Amino acid sequence: MVMTASPGMRDSAIETMDRADLDALSEERIRYTVRYAEDHSPFYRRWFAANGVSAREIRTHEDLLALPIVSGATIRSHQPPVTRDFGFLSAPCADIFTIHETSGTTGVPKAFFLTWDDWGRYAEKYARSFASQGLGHGDRVVVCTSYGMNVGGNTMTVAARRLGMTIIPTGRCTFPSRIITSFRPTAIVGSVFKLLHLADRLEAEGIDPRETGVERLVVGGESFAEEARRFLADRWDCPVHNTYGSTEGTMCGECQVQDGLHVPEDMVHLDLYDPELRAFVPDGAEGRIVISHLLPVGGRSGMVLLNYDSEDLSSVVSRERCACGRTHLRIRPPCREDDRVAIGMAHLRRTELEQAVFAPENMADLNGEYEAFLYGEGDAGAVLRIGLECRDPGACDRTAIQDRVVETLAAHNPLLGAMRAGGELRILFAFTGPGGLELHQIRGRPKRLVDRR
Numbered sequence: 065m066v067m068t069a070s071p072g073m074r075d076s077a078i079e080t081m082d083r084a085d086l087d088a089l090s091e092e093r094i095r096y097t098v099r100y101a102e103d104h105s106p107f108y109r110r111w112f113a114a115n116g117v118s119a120r121e122i123r124t125h126e127d128l129l130a131l132p133i134v135s136g137a138t139i140r141s142h143q144p145p146v147t148r149d150f151g152f153l154s155a156p157c158a159d160i161f162t163i164h165e166t167s168g169t170t171g172v173p174k175a176f177f178l179t180w181d182d183w184g185r186y187a188e189k190y191a192r193s194f195a196s197q198g199l200g201h202g203d204r205v206v207v208c209t210s211y212g213m214n215v216g217g218n219t220m221t222v223a224a225r226r227l228g229m230t231i232i233p234t235g236r237c238t239f240p241s242r243i244i245t246s247f248r249p250t251a252i253v254g255s256v257f258k259l260l261h262l263a264d265r266l267e268a269e270g271i272d273p274r275e276t277g278v279e280r281l282v283v284g285g286e287s288f289a290e291e292a293r294r295f296l297a298d299r300w301d302c303p304v305h306n307t308y309g310s311t312e313g314t315m316c317g318e319c320q321v322q323d324g325l326h327v328p329e330d331m332v333h334l335d336l337y338d339p340e341l342r343a344f345v346p347d348g349a350e351g352r353i354v355i356s357h358l359l360p361v362g363g364r365s366g367m368v369l370l371n372y373d374s375e376d377l378s379s380v381v382s383r384e385r386c387a388c389g390r391t392h393l394r395i396r397p398p399c400r401e402d403d404r405v406a407i408g409m410a411h412l413r414r415t416e417l418e419q420a421v422f423a424p425e426n427m428a429d430l431n432g433e434y435e436a437f438l439y440g441e442g443d444a445g446a447v448l449r450i451g452l453e454c455r456d457p458g459a460c461d462r463t464a465i466q467d468r469v470v471e472t473l474a475a476h477n478p479l480l481g482a483m484r485a486g487g488e489l490r491i492l493f494a495f496t497g498p499g500g501l502e503l504h505q506i507r508g509r510p511k512r513l514v515d516r517r
C-alpha cells in the first residue's frame with residue numbers, strides 16, 4: 065500500500081498504521097525486547113533464571129503480566145551503593161553515549177544509560193509530538209526544560225534538528241525578556257505556572273504576551289486542570305499542548321485535535337494496571353501507567369525497562385483513529401498517584417483544587433498560585449487550609465472567591481461536599497500577595513496539596 069505523507073506527520077506509514085498491524089508490530093517488538101533484556105540486562109537475566117521462565121515464553125502483551133513490575137525503588141536497589149554493578153545496564157559500558165540521573169524525591173537518584181540508538185528513539189518521540197502540534201521548519205522554540213542530568217531538554221534539541229527548527233536553550237523560564245523581543249520565538253516549552261509567571265513578568269515590563277509572536281505553548285512535567293490550561297492559553301492567546309515525558313522513556317504528546325495524548329506505540333508499550341498492579345484495567349477506566357520499551361528487531365539499548373511502574377495514573381481515551389489521522393493510542397493527561405489525598409470516604413485531587421481556583425471569575429483577582437494543607441481535627445474530622453495569591457491583596461474580593469472555590473469543589477466532588485455539609489471537613493482560606501505562599505520557600509517542584517495529618 066502506498067501511503068501519502070500527511071502534513072505534520074514524521075512517518076505516515078507508522079503513525080496511521082491499522083490497529084491490527086500496529087498490535088502485530090508491537091508484539092514482534094515485545095518478543096525481541098524481552099529476549100534482548102534476558103541477554104543483556106543482569107537484572108532480567110537473573111530474574112528469568114531464578115523464576116524458571118524463558119524470555120521465549122513472553123510472546124504477547126498479556127504475557128507481560130508474568131514479568132515483574134519494576135519501580136524506581138527496584139532500579140535504586142540494583143545499583144551502587146546497594147549493589148556493585150548496575151543491574152539494568154544493558155549494553156557494554158563503551159557503547160553508552162550518555163549517563164543520566166533522574167531527580168528522585170527520596171534517596172539516591174536513579175542512574176540511566178543511553179546509547180546513541182536510544183537518543184535516536186527519544187528524539188523521534190519528541191519530534192513526532194512536536195510535529196503533531198504543528199511545529200516544524202522555521203519555528204524558533206525556547207526550551208525552558210532543564211538541560212541538566214535529565215533527558216528532556218537535550219533530546220528535544222536533537223528532535224528539533226530532525227524537524228529543522230531553531231532551538232533557544234534557556235533551560236529555564238526565568239530568562240530575560242529580550243529573549244522574546246530580540247529572537248521572536250514562535251513557541252515555548254515550559255510548565256503551566258512558569259509560563260504564567262513569564263506572562264506576568266512581560267506585562268510588568270509593558271510587553272503584551274499576546275503580541276509577542278508566540279504561536280503555541282508546549283507544557284509538560286505535571287498534570288493541570290483544563291481551567292488552568294484555558295487561562296494560560298488566554299494569557300498568551302495561543303494553543304497550549306500537553307506532553308508527558310520522562311527519562312524512563314514515555315514521551316506522549318497531544319496533537320492539534322487535543323483529545324488525549326498519543327502514545328508512540330511502535331517505540332513504547334503502555335499498559336494500565338489496577339491499584340494492586342496485578343491486572344490490566346479495561347479501556348476507559350483509570351489505571352497505573354506501566355511502560356515497556358520496544359526495540360526494533362536488531363536494535364540495542366543502554367537500559368531496557370519492561371513493566372516499569374511510572375506511579376502516574378491515566379485512562380485510555382481511544383484506540384481508534386484520531387481526527388488528526390493518527391491511529392496510535394490516546395490517553396488522558398496523566399497525573400501523579402501521590403497527587404491526591406483521602407479525606408474520610410472522599411478523595412481530593414490536586415487538579416480538582418486547581419479547577420476550583422482557576423474558575424474564570426476568580427482570575428481577575430488571583431494570579432493562579434495556590435497551595436493547600438490538610439490537617440486532622442478531633443477524632444475523624446479534617447481541616448483543609450487553602451492559600452491563594454491575590455494580585456492586589458487590598459482590592460481582592462475574598463468572600464466571593466472563597467464561595468466560588470467551595471462551590472466548585474462541592475459540585476465536582478459531591479462526597480467532599482457532603483463531608484463539608486456534615487461538619488466533618490472545614491475549609492479555611494488564607495490570602496497573600498504575589499510570592500507569599502509557603503511553596504516559594506522550597507526548592508524543586510512545589511507540592512501544592514500536602515497532607516499534614
Ligand SMILES: [Zn+2]
Pocket residue numbers: 319320321322326386387388389390
Ligand atoms: Zn491526534
